[in-house]
Structures are given as C-alpha cells and as structure tokens.
Amino acid sequence: MLAYGRLRYNAAYTNDPxxxxxxxxxxxxxxxxxxxxxxxxxxxVKEGYACGGLPPREQxxxxxxxxxxxxAIDCLREHGVALIYYLAATxxxxxxxxxTDFYDFYDHRWEEYEDYFGPKPADPTKWxxxxxxxxxxxxxxxxxxxxxxxxxxxxxxxxxxxxxxxIALDLGAQGIFLDDSPIFCYCEYCDAKFREHxxxxxxxxxxxxxxxxxxxxxxxxxxxxxxxxxxxxxxxFVEWRRYRAQNYVEYLTExxxxxxxxxxxxxxxxxxxxxEGEPYRQYDFAVGPLEEWMKALDLMFIExxxxxxxxxxxxxxKTNSWLLKYCQAACRGKPISHLTNMGxxxxxxxYEPLAKLGIAECHAHxxxxxxxxRWNGWKPEEVDAHTAPLxxxxxxxxxxxxxxxxxxxxxxxxxxxxxxxSLQQAYGKQMSYPMAISRMLSDEQVPHLMLxxxxxxxxxxxxxFDALLIPEAPMMSDRQIGTVERFVENGGGLVLLGQTxxxxxxxxLRREQLGFHKLLGDMEPWGHIDRSIDPAVGVxxxxxxxxxxxxxxxxxxxxxxxxPSTGRDAVVLFKDMASITADMMSGINVVFKEVVKWAxxxxxxxxxxxxxSVEYSLMHQPRHNRVLVHLVNYKVDGDGAVIEEQHIRVxxxxxxxxxxxxxxxxxxxxxxxxxxxxxxxxEGDPRFVEFVAPxxxxxxxxxxxxS
Numbered sequence: 112m113l114a115y116g117r118l119r120y121n122a123a124y125t126n127d128p129x130x131x132x133x134x135x136x137x138x139x140x141x142x143x144x145x146x147x148x149x150x151x152x153x154x155x156v157k158e159g160y161a162c163g164g165l166p167p168r169e170q171x172x173x174x175x176x177x178x179x180x181x182x183a184i185d186c187l188r189e190h191g192v193a194l195i196y197y198l199a200a201t202x203x204x205x206x207x208x209x210x211t212d213f214y215d216f217y218d219h220r221w222e223e224y225e226d227y228f229g230p231k232p233a234d235p236t237k238w239x240x241x242x243x244x245x246x247x248x249x250x251x252x253x254x255x256x257x258x259x260x261x262x263x264x265x266x267x268x269x270x271x272x273x274x275x276x277x278i279a280l281d282l283g284a285q286g287i288f289l290d291d292s293p294i295f296c297y298c299e300y301c302d303a304k305f306r307e308h309x310x311x312x313x314x315x316x317x318x319x320x321x322x323x324x325x326x327x328x329x330x331x332x333x334x335x336x337x338x339x340x341x342x343x344x345x346x347x348f349v350e351w352r353r354y355r356a357q358n359y360v361e362y363l364t365e366x367x368x369x370x371x372x373x374x375x376x377x378x379x380x381x382x383x384x385x386x387e388g389e390p391y392r393q394y395d396f397a398v399g400p401l402e403e404w405m406k407a408l409d410l411m412f413i414e415x416x417x418x419x420x421x422x423x424x425x426x427x428x429k430t431n432s433w434l435l436k437y438c439q440a441a442c443r444g445k446p447i448s449h450l451t452n453m454g455x456x457x458x459x460x461x462y463e464p465l466a467k468l469g470i471a472e473c474h475a476h477x478x479x480x481x482x483x484x485r486w487n488g489w490k491p492e493e494v495d496a497h498t499a500p501l502x503x504x505x506x507x508x509x510x511x512x513x514x515x516x517x518x519x520x521x522x523x524x525x526x527x528x529x530x531x532x533s534l535q536q537a538y539g540k541q542m543s544y545p546m547a548i549s550r551m552l553s554d555e556q557v558p559h560l561m562l563x564x565x566x567x568x569x570x571x572x573x574x575x576f577d578a579l580l581i582p583e584a585p586m587m588s589d590r591q592i593g594t595v596e597r598f599v600e601n602g603g604g605l606v607l608l609g610q611t612x613x614x615x616x617x618x619x620l621r622r623e624q625l626g627f628h629k630l631l632g633d634m635e636p637w638g639h640i641d642r643s644i645d646p647a648v649g650v651x652x653x654x655x656x657x658x659x660x661x662x663x664x665x666x667x668x669x670x671x672x673x674x675p676s677t678g679r680d681a682v683v684l685f686k687d688m689a690s691i692t693a694d695m696m697s698g699i700n701v702v703f704k705e706v707v708k709w710a711x712x713x714x715x716x717x718x719x720x721x722x723x724s725v726e727y728s729l730m731h732q733p734r735h736n737r738v739l740v741h742l743v744n745y746k747v748d749g750d751g752a753v754i755e756e757q758h759i760r761v762x763x764x765x766x767x768x769x770x771x772x773x774x775x776x777x778x779x780x781x782x783x784x785x786x787x788x789x790x791x792x793x794e795g796d797p798r799f800v801e802f803v804a805p806x807x808x809x810x811x812x813x814x815x816x817x818s
Contacts, residue, residue, distance in 0.1 A: 464753055556723070586615065773816045
C-alpha cells in the first residue's frame with residue numbers, strides 16, 4: 112500500500128478532533144479521504160493523546176467503543192486506507208509543581224491504565240531530558256503550555272511509550288507518527304550508555320589512541336562538549352554525536368518491534384523537521400541523520416521548509432527538488448512523504464495551482480505530497496474558503512495519479528551524475544553544501560541523483576554512475592577514500608570541492624597527506640570557459656587531471672565557485688542557495704556544467720531546452736520496460752498565476768541499452784493522451800531518445816515504451 116505510486120497522504124491535525132469519526136463516514140461527494148484517493152490518513156484522537164494525560168478509564172472506554180461502533184475504522188480499512196495516529200513521544204505536558212495535565216494523570220489515574228503502562232513508576236519529573244548545564248529541559252511559549260522534555264534512556268520511559276502505542280492501536284490505528292525526535296541529553300543514563308558504546312566498539316588501545324581516554328568512567332558528555340568550544344579537533348565529541356544517532360535508531364527499532372508484535376502490519380514513521388532546508392542542519396537540534404532513522408522506520412516523513420510553498424516565475428524558482436533527491440538517497444528503498452506548510456497563503460485561489468505543483472514536484476522525485484485540508488492557523492469561519500481550492504487541486508492531481516498508478520509502481524530514478532550528501536560532516540560540525548550543488552545542476556538541466564555516506568563503503572551503488580561530485584566533505588574514512596579512488600581508476604569521473612577528506616571519520620586532521628593526494632598529484636589548470644569571469648578572481652586555481660582510466664577536477668575554495676562562509680552565527684548552511692534567482696546563478700553554472708560533463712566523460716543522462724524554471728527527472732520501470740520523463744513547471748506565483756511552456760525539446764538516455772518503441776505524453780492538466788514523434792540517437796555506448804513536449808502547464812509525464 113505504501114509503495115511509490117500508491118501512497119497518497121492526508122494529514123488531519125489536532126484542531127479537527129473528530130476527523131476519524133466523521134470523515135470516513137461522510138457522503139461520497141463530501142468525503143475528503145475518498146475524493147482525494149487517499150491511501151493513508153494521519154490523524155489524532157484526543158482520548159489517546161497520552162503526553163497530556165488520559166481521562167478516567169471509563170471515559171476512555173466509552174470513547175473507544177464509540178469510535179469502533181461508528182463504523183469509521185472499518186470503513187477506512189474496507190477502502191484500503193491506512194490510519195496512523197500522532198504521538199508526542201519525547202515530551203509530557205503540564206506543570207510539575209501545580210500537578211496539571213500529565214502530572215494530574217500520574218497522581219490520580221495511572222493505576223487505571225496499568226494494563227498499558229505497567230506499575231506506577233517514579234514521579235515523571237525523573238524522566239526529564241537534561242541540558243548541558245544539568246537542568247531539565249522545559250518548553251514554554253505563548254502557544255504551548257509548559258512541557259517537559261523526556262529522555263528515551265531513562266527507566267520506564269520506553270514502557271510509557273509502548274503503552275501509548277498500544278492505546279493508539281486499540282483506538283483503531285495501524286501505525287504511529289512520532290513527533291519531536293529527542294534532542295541531545297546529558298543525563299547520567301545517556302552518559303552510561305555512551306560509555307558502554309565505547310567499551311563495546313573500541314579496544315583499550317583504540318580508546319587511548321583515537322580519543323585520549325584511559326578511564327571510561329571519566330567520560331562525561333557535558334565536559335567534552337564544553338571542551339570542544341576551545342579545541343575544535345575533538346574525536347570524542349564526534350563519536351558522541353555519531354552514537355546518539357545509533358542510540359535513537361535502537362530506540363525506534365524497539366518501538367517498531369513492539370508495534371509489530373501487536374499488529375504485523377504496524378507502520379512507524381517519525382517527523383524529520385527540515386524547516387531550514389538542510390538535513391545536515393537538522394542534527395544540531397535533533398538526533399539525525401535520516402539515513403540512520405530509516406533502518407527502523409517504515410515511511411520517511413519530511414516536514415520541509417515552513418512557509419516554503421513551491422512557486423516561481425521566469426527568473427525566480429523556489430524548489431524542494433534537492434531535498435527530495437536527498438530523501439531518495441536516504442530512504443533505503445522505503446516510501447517518502449513530504450509536508451510543506453500551505454496554510455499561510457494570503458491569496459486563497461493560489462491554493463489550487465500551488466497544491467498541484469507540490470504534488471508534481473514530489474511525484475517527480477518518488478515522494479508523496481502531504482496535504483492538510485484543515486490547517487491549525489485557519490479560523491473556523493475560514494476553513495471552507497481555504498479548503499475548497501486546496502482540495503480542488505489535490506482531487507484533480509490525485510485522481511490522475513490513482514488512474515495511472517500502474518505506470519509508477521516499481522519506478523526508480525536514474526542519472527549518470529551523483530552528488531555526495533555526507534551527513535557524516537554533521538558529526539564534526541564541518542562544512543558541506545550538497546543542496547547548493549544540486550540546485551546548480553538542476554538549474555542547468557543536468558540530471559543527477561544523490562548518494563549518502565554508506566554508499567561509499569562498498570562502491571556498489573557508486574559504480575552505476577559516470578561522475579561523482581563531493582561538495583566539500585572534510586571528514587571521510589580511509590575506506591571511503593579507497594572506494595572513490597577505485598571508482599576513478601576504473602574510469603569514473605570525480606569533482607572535488609574545498610577541503611574534502613582533510614580529516615578522518617573521527618575529525619582528526621590528516622597531517623602528513625590529504626585524503627585524495629593520489630588523485631591530485633598530476634594536474635593542470637582548467638583554463639577559461641566563460642570569458643565574462645575575470646581571470647584575476649582565481650578561476651585558474653581549478654585544476655583537472657587523469658588517474659587510471661578516470662578524470663579528476665579539483666575546485667578549491669578560492670576558485671570561481673564562491674560559496675558564502677559559515678560559522679556559529681550562520682547556522683543555516685547556504686540556505687539562500689535554495690531559492691536564489693536563476694539568472695544570478697547562470698554565471699557560475701555556465702562553467703560548472705562543462706566541468707561536470709568533462710568529469711562524466713562527455714556524457715550526461717539527458718538534456719532539456721527549457722530554462723531553469725522547468726525541471727525534469729528520469730525514471731525507469733524495469734518490470735514493464737518503460738522509461739518515464741517527469742516535467743515540472745515552477746512558474747506558478749504566489750497569486751496562483753501560471754506561465755505555461757511550449758515546445759520543450761527533451762533528450763533522455765535509455766537505461767541498459769533499451770530501444771524506444773513509442774513515446775506518449777499524459778498530463779493531469781489536459782485530457783488528451785498525445786503520441787509524440789521521436790528520434791533515436793547513439794552517442795558511444797548510450798542510446799538516447801529525443802522528442803518535443805508541445806505543452807506544459809504544471810505537470811507532464813512522458814511515457815516511453817521500450818524493447
């Protein structure tokens with residue numbers, strides 16, 4: 112049910128407490144779930160909102176019986192709609208002194224729920240997450256009552272979370288959406304688990320040589336985190352951050368396995384807040400990275416840039432495609448969902464075209480767009496006015512996706528250029544900018560995918576590409592470096608930027624030789640391609656060379672690709688690169704595309720005549736011998752006006768030497784299914800198909816049947 116092509120995600124938030132009871136039973140012409148062909152509903156039931164405390168057991172049982180007796184749960188299941196409930200698993204609500212909310216529940220009603228939570232534990236104030244100064248983590252804002260952060264490693268906390276999962280399943284859910292992944296904790300239990308991690312994974316000699324540790328009992332997180340402020344090269348700090356990601360995955364696995372013990376089809380997902388556009392940045396306020404989470408999760412959920420609705424014009428484009436490419440690399444083959452807040456548009460008619468664009472952007476990258484028919488910020492009297500245009504766009508596009516579902520099931524993105532998104536750099540707080548590089552490539556219509564750190568451990572996935580770009584990854588292991596060296600030696604191309612591989616995976620500076628010294632020994636200046644660039648600014652510091660059968664380009668920091676600096680105050684890495692105007696980037700990209708193409712042996716997987724306000728992506732559906740070309744037009748402005756494109760010339764490499772038989776264009780924007788003329792060309796090994804898409808409103812899919 113959750114596979115790409117079949118997942119259509121509807122989120123009902125807590126301002127709509129009766130959604131589960133009413134939506135699924137609404138008349139056909141009013142039913143938002145069925146009208147939008149939704150296959151997953153993410154909702155909440157106030158009687159199961161455990162972090163705020165639970166009502167008297169009799170009231171809970173009445174609510175549970177009413178929910179099941181209404182027929183709503185059975186109705187959803189009969190229509191193939193999976194239901195998952197919201198669970199705030201890292202905080203409890205209430206004033207611990209006044210004993211409100213959860214504390215009132217603990218004081219007066221815990222015993223009524225012992226069948227879910229077990230015997231009454233120590234006071235929940237003992238569960239508190241601890242910040243670096245030793246104080247409990249407390250959250251209070253104008254819109255949020257007092258809440259206590261809780262630590263996943265403290266005694267009985269996991270029993271409580273499991274009880275909340277059990278309650279949700281008893282209330283009809285088939286899975287859980289976890290919100291607010293835990294932030295770093297400095298309590299004695301977390302320190303003890305970290306010391307155990309060190310003991311199990313490193314010998315005494317390694318502990319001394321790598322970390323300078325002889326007595327594990329002296330390892331205290333608050334101490335070495337403070338030391339890192341004065342001593343940047345701190346391997347213990349790096350390993351602690353790496354361990355915290357593993358610790359959270361271990362917790363997620365335990366919760367997932369518990370849920371599966373209750374329901375073999377249990378679904379677990381977690382909210383990855385990438386509000387600032389960088390999954391890298393996320394690790395500073397939550398325990399990522401996502402590719403680690405996906406070892407335990409069944410569904411990737413990205414809460415993307417807040418208020419970042421996709422929109423653009425001929426000279427401006429706001430896009431999430433680079434983040435979605437990262438999701439494809441990090442998801443481990445599991446489904447992806449992507450939420451962008453659309454609740455704040457001033458011009459209500461814009462909801463319809465912008466919702467369409469959101470769906471198109473996601474679907475072109477193997478993801479499902481998450482839509483919220485009733486946003487928390489809307490006043491009750493405004494809900495219908497906002498919902499109508501939003502649903503109009505979603506209904507039309509989701510109907511198209513559902514009708515053509517067979518075209519997308521099993522489809523996989525492909526390209527011959529890869530960009531390394533190394534979240535390993537987040538462990539050592541090192542600079543990296545894969546999202547900026549991806550944006551540059553997309554603006555120049557260079558098809559590409561992303562790889563993650565694990566993909567460089569064996570090189571199996573890397574071997575599918577002709578070129579790899581490493582956009583400054585200072586921390587790399589000897590094994591990763593060896594994988595890349597063999598890739599180049601065997602004929603691959605490599606573009607290295609900045610201080611890549613200057614440090615090992617523990618953040619220790621390589622003082623004798625930099626990581627890629629073998630590849631950088633015999634190089635010559637790149638020279639000038641774009642005459643508009645002044646030679647005095649350092650363009651000749653870029654160098655190129657060969658190694659074995661492959662090609663290498665090195666672009667140092669002082670070259671013409673001049674990225675902004677970052678530091679403690681500039682915590683968002685290259686945030687503005689996500690929405691920069693296309694014409695501002697053209698001066699860089701004219702040169703950059705030539706660099707990438709040379710590294711790839713003169714081959715790119717495709718070409719598109721449209722400017723950067725149109726993006727295209729390639730997919731292969733091996734089971735049905737089909738190639739899909741997704742065309743997405745970003746020229747939808749904040750008022751909802753759309754500037755159409757016409758006569759777009761597209762060239763796409765055929766995977767595995769496939770031969771095109773027919774080319775058809777389908778679109779949710781017009782009824783006719785167009786058969787397109789095409790030509791077939793051969794350029795060395797790759798075979799290409801070329802065609803013209805006559806019209807693009809917001810979204811076209813070109814279906815190429817192969818033999």
